[in-house]
Amino acid sequence: MRRIAMNSKRSFRGACGLALIALIFAGTLGCAGVKPIDLHDASVPIEGRRLVADAQDGIAIARAQQDNARVSLRASQKWRNDIASLKGVPGGATDVLAKLNELAAVRLRLSEIQLERANAELELAVAKYDLVTARVAVRNDLAVYDLEKLNLKAEAILNRAREIDRQTVGQLEHLDKVTRAWWTSYTGFVQGGGDARTFFAAFERTP
Amino acid sequence: MHRLSLMRGFFTAALLALVMLGSASCATSSFEVRDTPEIEMLRLRITKVRNAIFETRETISMSRGAPYLPELYLRLAELLSEEARYHYQLAFERERRSTRDLYVPEVRLLKEESIEIYTMVLRRFPTNSLAPRMLFNLSHEHRELGNFDPMRVALQRLVEEHPTSPLRFQALLVLGDNEFDKNELKEAELYYKQITRGDLNASSGLAHYKLGWVWVNFGECKKALTDFELAISKTQAWLDHTEEIKRTRQGVAQLGEQTLGADQDMDVRRSALVDLAYCYSQERSHERAVAFFRERAYDRATYVIALGRLANRYRMMEQYKGLLAISRELLAFGPAEEDRLDDARTLYTAMTQLREFDQIGTDIELIASAFTRYHTQIAVANDVRGRLRDEFEVYVRDVMTRAQTRLQETPAGDKQVALALQLAHAYGVYADTFPQADQLAPMLLNMAEVLVIAGEELDAGLRALQAADLLEEGDERKNALYDAVVNFQASLSKEIGRRQYDRVAARAALRRAGHALVSFDLDKDRRRRVRFAMAQSYYDEGRYIEAIDKLSAVAYEYPASEESEAAIRMVLDSYNMRSDYDGLIYASRRFLDGRSPANPNLKGEIQQILAAAEQRKLDTLSLQAAGEDGGELSPLEDFAKIHKGTPLGERALLNAFVAARATGDTSRMYALADEIAGTYPKSEQLSGIYSTLAQTAVSRFEYDRAIGFLQRAATYNPERRAQLLTVAGSLLEELGDVAQAEKLYREAIGAGRVGGARANAISQLSFLLERRSTPAQLIQQLTPHLGDGNPELTVRLGLAQLATGQTDSGGDLLQRVLRDGEGASGEAQARAHYGLAEVMLATLNTFPSLEDIDLLQDYIMLVEVTQQSYLNAARQGSAHYTTVSLSRLAFALRQGANQLRSVKLGGLDGGQRQQVENALKQRVESLEATASEALDACAARLWTNLTYDPVVRKCIDGMAWEFTLAQFIAIQPRQKVSDPAGLDELRERLSRNADDVDGLRDLGLKFLEAGDAHVARLVFARAVQAGGGPVEQNLLGEASFRVGDTTGAFEAFARAAEGGLEAGRQNLAKLLRNEGLAKYADEVFKRYPEGRAGGRQI
Incomplete structure (x- = not known):
């Protein structure tokens, strides 16, 4: 009786593990159709299981980064809206306000690009997971997959991510220019006797 | 008794009358006045005591002559006194306690009656034990009646006649009080002292207390203090004593008597302590x-x-x-x-x-x-x-x-x-x-000030804020808010000793105060401080995005101020805390440009921060370039462009080079190397880069490039120049460019120090000259380097000297090699042994003519020694010199046989002559036979060791090698051709797997077909090394054949044939036929069975 209980516990644990994997990756395992490998399946060599586990970690990390990027984007959007509807701007500060609006817009755009990058990173992590799982499966005669196709898919996503990186570099350059212009405008305004209270308060990020 | 009956009758009648009156009044319904409960109680007590008196009198009347009669009288007297007391109290109650000065005749009557009884008993029973008590009671009655003289007499009598009675102390107390009341303090003192001097008793404390008051009245506070203190201590001692008695039950009766008549309501300890206050204030x-x-x-x-x-x-x-x-x-x-x-x-x-x-x-x-x-x-x-x-x-x-x-x-x-x-x-x-309170706000502000001094800035701020909330809008409120902000800021600036709650509270309160201050017009200094404090609070909280903007605003608005400097630092640190290195780099650059609010000193710090950030960024890019998804070098290259001419730019290119290498992007590697050399010609990494490129080129079989890279690497690295040039020379040798190889070896020797790389270069040169030069040339080229002590050089030089007849000097060099032993390689030792055998042979050749038996014997012995020497050399295991040793052995033996054959001995008779001739004949036959065996053994090496060279060739022909030095087959010079098409793909494939035999074979074939057999030979050799089989061996043979390396070709074809490849078998036969060894060619087909199809034929 005891032995049976132990076995069922293991298979239960295995089932839970699979269920957990399915839950984590629900919706992310796409049309590649690669069947997940149970990390506790002793018939698969430990090295192979480690590779799969690492790939799973990659997805979790990418998802966390995507969440961070979303939060950052929402904050940028909110701030952009707050700046656009800023009240109490003193007279003679039209140019300053315009520069501030531009700064907010550029920061927002950067946040958007960073979210795109995070999305691409997540897609890439999923593609890598599929590829790694497929490789391990093929090596251990668990299944047959078109590895070349999976590889190409991952490469395509990687190339897209690299392109976004290039866009990010460009956007950072642009942001730097706009930031310089903003601070130049701000400095000119305050040193000319302008009242910067409204602008100082505008840097508050209300949740 | 008679009087009693009358009394009883009187009472009954009175009672009846009272009842009837009451009834009458009830009948008439008149208002009845009732007495208070206290009076009712007293009347009841009077009744009871009267009953007791009656009963006592009755008992007395029946107790004449009884021993307890005095006691009965005592009891009667006490009851009468008690009744008197009740009557007095009754009168006091009836007067509603308004006065103590009352006229109550019953009291006097009863007390006088009591006095009479006491007097009578004392007279009648002077020695009874109750006498002290009676005297005391008598004195008490007199006192209450105001008869102070009789009172004194009674008490004196008690004191004098009953010195051991416990009541004595009470008596003395009363006497003392009496004198005290008359202001006769001296007399009172005497009485009190009689108590205090006695044993501890219930009145000791009180006596001291009263004595204390005596002293007070005398104005002697010191003595008074002493007695008051004693009053406390003696009273406490008496209480402890009584507790002890109660506990042990010994002396309980005497205890009761002692307390009789004492003023029990007075707390002596309390009174003494309270009353000594005056004297304490005077004396202490x-x-x-x-x-x-x-x-x-x-x-x-x-x-x-x-x-x-x-x-x-x-x-x-x-x-x-x-x-x-x-x-x-x-x-x-x-x-x-x-x-x-x-x-x-x-x-x-x-x-x-x-x-x-x-x-x-x-x-x-x-x-x-x-x-x-x-x-x-x-x-x-x-x-x-x-x-x-x-x-x-x-x-x-x-x-x-x-x-x-x-x-x-x-x-x-x-x-x-x-x-x-x-x-x-x-x-x-x-x-x-x-x-x-109206003044609460100013008091709170004072409190804030005080808290600052106490170092409690947070509380100071909170109080200032609290004060501000109470104040009306105006300067005072503004100042309070400002003080609050300053204090909160000071609180937050303390890193340690702060709870998280305090920090949260300080930040929130600071911002509240700050926001409230915004509505005021502050002077410039205050505004700056407030804004900085608010901005700093965000930094403190970890809200870095907001902190960056607000701190930047402070920095730009108030340049060259203390706050500006601190703000800039915090801005940069905020980026750092967020690990936003791009942001940090851009911000640093902004703070370094001309319009920055940072002062020159700060800019110096920012410069360092920027450098560190850029380095960090570079490291990140490098990791990405070389990581799992590596291959994208353009970010690194872009970075290098931005930082061109700086160490950072150089580093970026170097990292790109390393990344390209990691991903196997050879073309990028070559391009980057050129860029590094062009942009940073003094880079210390160039030698390493070119060495790496040489390695890569060799692995890709781009030997021309590899040789060029090695030479360039040698240019940039003087310390490794010798080594690098030697490697380049060995590659050139493999490619047939002997002259250039020799040149590089010489350069390497010139560049190196004694030992190490120089020794290697000398060895390589020695090998090369041994294969390519005449003995005279070898002697000329190698003698200048003899001083290095290189065994490879020494042994070859020694052999060359032998070959030119310099037997003695050659022999010395060979001995030197053998003497050095461990430093010499196996090949060098084999040559040395061979050389010594040649020395023996030279000695044989200069042996005088054999004219007598002795000489003959010596000659024969020398031949045997020579034979052994050659055999010893053959046993050393050198591929070439084993063969040479065997062949030369044959030569030496044949020479010896010839010499013996021509011997003509004189001075011998016929029989002796015949014997000697027969012996000589046998010896000659033996030498010839051994010579043949040696030659056969030499020839046999063709098949046993797959060795084919000029010496073996001669052995096969049955001829011994005539020269001291072996001969080697030299490969032909290379004819350079352009690279065939399709190489890149194969190279790419091989870069992923260097042991890809199929790839190596295909690559070698491309070179072979393009006419570059030298390179093809090296590729096929690699293929064989990587595990290639007969096909690869066969191809190696073909390439070797094409470059003129017959020795190598023979071995390769033989192995291919061994491996079962028909093409190898055919090629081997063809080779031997080409060499004019048709007979041996036929033997190939006997030795090796027909193999499988496939493989090329020459």
């Missing part, structure tokens, strides 16, 4: 007053009352120092009553008079507590409450204001801080006690 120092009274008070109430008395005394004396301590005690221990208010006032007065504020916190707490405890009592009227509140608010505020002045006068230090903490506590008590 105030400093120990509290301790003194505390030690002697047996309960709190006594303590408080005594201290209260002393306080009154000190008030009269204006002894403020004493009052200070006493007031504190009274306020701490006294019950909540009006007296405490006086104590509070006293404390206030003492503090202000003495300017004593060291304990102001606790003192104010005491004062406020006394007020609060009284103020909150229900019984206190509202108007009184209001008045008290106003009064005490003024007290507290006044004393705190004075203390604040004192604080400001105190120099900074521990003392000031201690006072500040006390004062802050006092303010806190004030705020809690008088929350509605």
